[in-house]
Amino acid sequence: MDTMRDRFAPVVSRLLDEDARVALVLAEIGAAAFTEAQARHPDRVINVGIREQLLVGAGAGLALTGMRPVLHTFASFLVERPFEQVKLDLGHQDVGAVLVSAAASFDWPAGGYTHMAPGDVALLDTLDGWTVHVPGHPDEAETLLRHAVAAGDDKVYVRLSAQSNAEGLAVDGARFRTVREGRSGVVIAVGTMLDAVLAATEGLDVTVLYATTVRPFDTAALRRATEAAGTDVVLVEPYLAGTSTAVVNDALADVPHRVLGLGVGRRELRKYGEVHEHIAAHGLDAQTLRERIPGFVA
Amino acid sequence: MTTIAAAHGRAYGYGYGYGYGYGELSGLMGLMTGDEKHGPAATSTLDVLWVLYDRVLRVGPDRMSDPGRDRFLLSKGHGPMAYYAVLAAKGFLPVDLLPGFGSYDSPLGHHPDRVLVPGAEIGSGSLGHGLPIAVGTALGLRAQGLGGPAVWVLTGDAELDEGSNHEAIAFAGPAGLDRLHTVVVDNSSASHARPGGIAARFEAAGWSTATVDGRDHEALYAAFTTPHPGRPHVVVARVEPKTD
Numbered sequence: 457m458d459t460m461r462d463r464f465a466p467v468v469s470r471l472l473d474e475d476a477r478v479a480l481v482l483a484e485i486g487a488a489a490f491t492e493a494q495a496r497h498p499d500r501v502i503n504v505g506i507r508e509q510l511l512v513g514a515g516a517g518l519a520l521t522g523m524r525p526v527l528h529t530f531a532s533f534l535v536e537r538p539f540e541q542v543k544l545d546l547g548h549q550d551v552g553a554v555l556v557s558a559a560a561s562f563d564w565p566a567g568g569y570t571h572m573a574p575g576d577v578a579l580l581d582t583l584d585g586w587t588v589h590v591p592g593h594p595d596e597a598e599t600l601l602r603h604a605v606a607a608g609d610d611k612v613y614v615r616l617s618a619q620s621n622a623e624g625l626a627v628d629g630a631r632f633r634t635v636r637e638g639r640s641g642v643v644i645a646v647g648t649m650l651d652a653v654l655a656a657t658e659g660l661d662v663t664v665l666y667a668t669t670v671r672p673f674d675t676a677a678l679r680r681a682t683e684a685a686g687t688d689v690v691l692v693e694p695y696l697a698g699t700s701t702a703v704v705n706d707a708l709a710d711v712p713h714r715v716l717g718l719g720v721g722r723r724e725l726r727k728y729g730e731v732h733e734h735i736a737a738h739g740l741d742a743q744t745l746r747e748r749i750p751g752f753v754a
Numbered sequence: 755m756t757t758i759a760a761a762h763g764r765a766y767g768y769g770y771g772y773g774y775g776y777g778e779l780s781g782l783m784g785l786m787t788g789d790e791k792h793g794p795a796a797t798s799t800l801d802v803l804w805v806l807y808d809r810v811l812r813v814g815p816d817r818m819s820d821p822g823r824d825r826f827l828l829s830k831g832h833g834p835m836a837y838y839a840v841l842a843a844k845g846f847l848p849v850d851l852l853p854g855f856g857s858y859d860s861p862l863g864h865h866p867d868r869v870l871v872p873g874a875e876i877g878s879g880s881l882g883h884g885l886p887i888a889v890g891t892a893l894g895l896r897a898q899g900l901g902g903p904a905v906w907v908l909t910g911d912a913e914l915d916e917g918s919n920h921e922a923i924a925f926a927g928p929a930g931l932d933r934l935h936t937v938v939v940d941n942s943s944a945s946h947a948r949p950g951g952i953a954a955r956f957e958a959a960g961w962s963t964a965t966v967d968g969r970d971h972e973a974l975y976a977a978f979t980t981p982h983p984g985r986p987h988v989v990v991a992r993v994e995p996k997t998d
Contacts, residue, residue, distance in 0.1 A: 479897055481890075499897040507921035510886045514922075517890020520875070521898065522821070525890075540880065541918075545887055548877050550869050 460597035460616040461558050465489035467601045468526055468556075472497050477524040478605060483511045485529045486558070508533045512541035512553075519551035524605060531557035531573035531615065539579060547583055552609035556601065560617035560648075561695050561720045562734040565727070574696045574720035577670065580613055581699065587612045588671035590647035590694065595624030596668055603629030613671075617694065619648040619731060627668045632677040636664040641688040641753030642681045646670055646700075649692045649740065656745035662690075662753055670700060675707040687713035688753045692745065696720055697738075716752045718745070774843035776804050782839035786855035786862070798941045798968070798993045799908060800836040805974040806906065806937070807840050815845045818873065824903050825891050827876045829884020830910040830939065831865040838862055838871075846873030882916025885909060885936060889922045892934040892986075904933050911940040911952060920955070926986045927960025934986040936961075937978075939968060942995040956988040968993040 465486070471478050472493050479500040480490065487503045494501035500523075504510045508529060515525040527534065534557045535542060546553055559567075561574040580586045587610055591597035597616055604612040607629075625633055632644070635654065638661040645653035646667045657664055663685040665677060670693075678689070687708055691700050697719030704715045720738050727737065735741050739748065774782065779800060783789075787796070806826060807813070817823040828837050835855070842849045847861075854860035861870035865879025875891075878884055888907040895903050909919065926934050938952055953963040962982035966973040968991030977989040 476898075479894070499893070502893055504921070504925050507925060509882075509918040510889065510921035510925055513883060513886025513918065514890030514893060517887040517892070518894040518897075520887065520891055521894030521900075523894050523897065541883070541886070544877075544880055545883055548867075549887070 457620065458594055459618050460591060460594045460620070461486075461618065463594045463598045464528070464556060464558075464601065464616060465493070467598050468605075469493040471526075471602070471605050472500055475524070475605070476500075477522070478526060479518050479523045480526045480528070481511055481515050481518070483508050483529045483533065485533075508538045509541050512538045513545050515553045516541070516545035516549055516551055519546075519553055519609065520549065524552075524554070524609070526554045526556060526605060528556045528558070530559040530571060531576045532559070532571055535576040535579055535613070536573055542580075543583055546611055547585070552607075552611045554604045554607075554612045554614065556604075556614045556616060558616050558618075560615060560619065562731065563618040565729050565731060565734050568728060569724050569726070576613075576615065577693075577695045578699045581671070585611055586671055587669065589614045589629065589669050591616065591627070591668050592621045592647040592650050592666070593624035594620060596627045599627055600629055600668060615647070615695075617648050619694070621648060621651045625666060630669055630672075630674070632665040632667045632674040634663065634677070634681065635666045636662070638662040638664075638685055640686060641690065641749075642678065642685045643690045643692065643749060643753075644678070644700075644704075646691070646693045648694050652735075652740060652742040652745055653692050655742035656749055660750060660753070662749070673700060673703045673707065675703075678704065678707050682708065682711070682713075687711055689713060690716045690749050690752055691718060692740070693717070693719035694740070696722065714752070716748070718748065776808070779804065779836070779839045779843060782842050782849065782852060783835045785849070785852035786835045786838065796833060797836055798910075798996070799830065799833070799939050800839075801969050801971060801993075802908065802937055802939055802974060802991050803836055803840045805971050805978065807844050809975055810978045811906065812903075813873075815873065821898070821900060822902055825875050825888070825905045827878075827884045827888050827891070827905070827907040828866060828874070829876075829878050829888075829907050830881070830913050831878030832910075834862075834864070834866050837866065841871070841873045844873075847871065881910075881913040882918040885919045885922040888934060888936070889926050889931065892926075892931045895933065896931075901933070904935060906935045906937065908937050908939065910943065911938055911947065912944040914938065914952060914955075915944055915946075923956055923959045923961070927956075930984055931986045932982060932984050935978075936986070936988045938988060938990045940990050940992045953988065953990050961985055962987040963990070964988070965990040965992065967991075
């Protein structure tokens, strides 16, 4: 199966063909996949070299002239390293951009902690007005990339991952999907966590919501789910554990509720190896979830 | 109630600010600071700003939505009184806003906010953001076939300590962004610097460079209008060393 990132270049190349407002800014990473697009659109496919502050600043400048910039590199270097540029050059300047990251929380474990960004969504949560898409499958990534670029001058983050669920679902760039209905708790599976959550909750009497757009958070879907399934809520997120716990608390502020936030641990593991080993180390494999979820909602 | 600004407007014989000359800038700054006289540190950018807005930039209050206008990006957002005075003198903002400088409801903060200040192309304050944004602005204009507008960014010499500037400088030269211009107001405020170091760094990245007396209007004008085909252009405007 191809990866979300394999879809990124073809989708954005088509968008460059279709819409003269679209400009792509790269910082070396991913540039090889855009050779043809760059030949067709030499002024709108821009590789600034290994310069991530310039990546975001130049994106803001493009937006100030009325263009729709798409900025891409690994999440560590897109959100964390130039975070002040994200805050000021986009937010404070009141312009938009589409930030598309790769490598996610630990897509390249052998690359070590320098290439892991479990805190990206939490960091963006300190800022106002960001839409955050977390696709769980290459098909969903394609849909959400198109939504992101088409979203006027909004600030949009699309978090691509080498990990994937087996099947893509229809996503609309806004709402959660109800994947399973039960009466004893709500489990919200975000992006690539869905398959493990479905396996872990097999036979349990819980509602499973599938979230691929987490900001804004589909509060209405959560409230509806709690009507039948009660207000014990488990979040399973492929980034920093608890990132959305506060959002869930706010959504249920007027009713008694409990929230368990599962995700990537804060502690640096200092381990290399394979993705599945890191999933297990953070307790996000189906077997461990099978132990943690029933213990909370029961 | 007669405001200080209104009194000044009458004294100078102008209403909104159109027609103010260089000689009135100190008085306009006085509306913000309450001082009649301003030391060099407060006005290090004043002559550069005046020559740009008076003779170089193709901008105006009626052109702020014109895609073909020149873009001036004040990256050194500290000490913006000279900037606000020039914007007021050129009619971008009403003179009677100046006395409110820094107050809660004033659009004029101690660092400018583009959302609030008529005529400001960017908000600044945190150093090292203007030049990368200017690179993107030049790229955006080029991508839209707008070869006419010039992009100008003003930085301080100490502001160039920020590494983000060097990402922009090193990219813009090889990228041939010949509509991009930087003016560095050099008041020797960087703690660690070498003589000639500023121009040398731009030159090494392929920029056209000029170093002039930042108080000499004719020299500034000549440096600002020097042809620089195929290359971005930097003007280092040297003024008195910062003393406070």
